[in-house]
Amino acid sequence: MTATYYVQNVLSQVKSASNEQRPKVSTSRTLLLHDDAGPHKARATTQSLRELGIQVLPHPAYSPDLESCDFCLFPISKDRLAGRKFDRIQDLAKAVNSELRTIPEEDYQ
Structure with missing residues (x-):
């Protein structure tokens, strides 16, 4: 992908989606989280974002807050636990741990 x-x-799709979902809110209230990929840092991109009034959230290169588990393991657990209600945080923790244990070890690789 190029800039x-x-x-x-x-x-342009971000702007269209933002306008469609929130027609009364300007794009200046839109925040994007970019990584350090070349197209995200390119002058054309930053200029276009500035013109659209879209703010970019700072993103550290290797954020411990964005582990690969956030993108592969947690969505699986989230889908499996969707719709269930928990009265206590301990019950939620037990259910999440139980779901994570059902994921085959090779999926963690």
Whole structure:
């Protein structure tokens, strides 16, 4: 992906989706979380974001808050636990631990 493609295709979709979902709110209230990929840091991208009034949240290169588990393991658990109600935090923790134990070890690789 190049910065040109990103600006012309991706950012235009972000703007359209933002306008569609929140028509009374300007894009200046839109926040994006970018990583350090080249197209995200390119001059064309930053200029386009500035023109659209979209703010970019700072993102450390290797944030411990964004572990790979956030993208592969937790969505699985979330889907499996969807719709269940827990009266106590301990019950939720037990259910999450139980669900994580059902994931095969090779999926952690």
